[in-house]
Amino acid sequence: MPQDFSTRIIAEVPHLRRFARGLCGDASLADDLVQDCLERSLKKQHLYDIHRPLRAWLYAILRNIHVSQWRRASQFGVMTDVSDLGEQQPSVAPLQEQNLSIMLITQALDKLPQQQREVLVMISLEEMSYKEAAEIIGVPIGTIMSRLSRARATLHQLLEERGTIHLRVVK
Amino acid sequence: MNETVSNWAVHAFADGELSGTEKANVEALLQGDEAARAVLAAVLQQNTALHQVYDNVLQEPVPPRLRAAAQPPRRLSGSRALIAASMAGFLALGGALGYFAADHLAKYQAFELPQIAYLAHQTFASEVKHPVEVAAAEQDHLQKWLSKRVGQQIKIPDLTAQGYTLLGGRLLAESEGPAGQLMYETADKQRLTVFLTENAGGVESALRLEQHGNLVTCYWRDGKLAMAVTSALPRDDMMNLARSIYDKMEAKS
Known part of the structure; x- marks a missing residue:
């Protein structure tokens, strides 16, 4: 059963990645978001209602993480100042x-x-x-x-x- | 594209939200209203453009780190059990005995880690003017930078609930490679540092403790990172703090 769940959420990764890129633009930040989402979904697996679409549930988790990060970032007043890192990928x-x-x-x-x-x-x-x-x-x-x-x-x-x-x- | 009710109806039509009479009404509107047709065309054009920009990611294979993140954390729960066991041992045997037991276990894999972390703490925690290289205001940058230099995705744990505010961090040169130091401070200026470096050997260890004078260092190695937390706190408090930092880091590392 847990194995099944992993397989199912992996199948949703391409859509989650597209959603995340649409939300935050930067490709590596977007994948961080997807990673957080996958980890959280494993922890909250018991809350998932199997009669409802998995993708929508994952979208909701991802969006919540994004909103909380975004709020935190805007409180700190820094979003991205990583221009000197030379590792930014275009989305x-x-x-x-x-x-x-x-x-x-x-x-x-x-x-x-x-x-x-x-x-x-x-x-x-x-x-x-x-x-x-x-x-x-x-x-x-x-x-x-x-x-x-x-x-x-x-x-x-x-x-x-x-x-x-x-x-x-x-x- | 003005914001009018008919515009909303055209949007809803474009998004496939309408059926029956509503749909027929918009179709009729589109027949006779050039402005409505322009709205529809613009909406569809935007939709297509967005797909054109972002759809390529759908064809990409799932990156290994995301595939790994979707697996139940078996390995980590194993080391968690180790930590729980070592902490239980700690409580059962009492501070001194637990400390020696942990120390004995530690000799092997993590000989240098606590010493390095302790020295780094001693060196920088006493700094008044330059305690950190990158201040907490640039936390996002700090996290990316240290992740890049340490070679592992690191997370900057939020210790606000424990009474510690992030001051920032710095990069250190260590025998195991580049390392990061994060510095935190309580309201009454008690400092705590988190030392992290890549766990190059990949050998995991339980949570352990070492004391140098009044400074206590808790340290551990998981699959990717070797970490140590140092401050002048009672041992039990340090163990609790280290455990909560471990929990916060575990999600990422």
Whole structure:
């Protein structure tokens, strides 16, 4: 049974990593977040309701860790001043011609208020339902909708200012 | 993209939240309203762009450290049991006997660790002007830097509940390689240091204690880190403190 649980949470790691990168941008910080999330989920395994989706439960754990770290960091007034470390990885390893657009999008995301960013990442990237996002964050669906539409409007504006709104999307 | 109710409906439509009449209503709105179509297009474009930026991580293999983090901590619970046993022995036999037993066990693997940590404490804890190299205000940086130099992911334990505030830390050059020292202080300026370095041999040890004058050093080795905690405290208090630091570190190391 514990072995099964490990296998199941490992299967969710790719999605957790994407979610974490969407939330915090820096790839190694994002993986730290995923690591904390996995460790905590093992400790809290007894609290997991097997009738509910595992991914949503893990998302909620990860998001809680992120919020508490983020709060702590903003209290200390230092988020990242690690430019001299030379080990920072970009959150994405894009193809060359996509480089600029991708950079602009990640920069624009960094400018969003945290509350808007997380809703945008949950809905647009992780494709959660409004209800799932509302449960994870602990706010009414109406709040999700207003944060989402503000996030999208801000992002749109930021990208438009940078002249990348006509980003070519090659799929 | 103005914030209007119809915009919200278009967002909800784009996000697959609508069905039946609601969905039909938005479809009708989109037919006749160019602004609404622009909103929809922008939303979809953003969604696609976000996927384009972040989806590549879905294809990456799970990194070993995350795979390891998803395994039940069997090895660690083993060393935990050792620690519990050594502490039980401590209580049962009394301070002196427990101390000698621990000392006897220690000789083997961890000969230098407590001495090094004690000397580092003596050297730096008495500093008034420069107790640390990187101050607590840059905790995030300190954590990354020491992790990088020590070669292991380290965690800076929060000891606020125990009455200790982080002052910061420094890098030390030790026989086992680069080491880190974290310094904490109580409200009445009693200092405590946490010494950490890579456990190069990988041999684990239980929690042990050594005393030099009024300074007590508790130390242990787990799979990745060799650690020591030093302060001028009664032995039992030090053991309790060391155990809570061990617990905080265990999650990461």
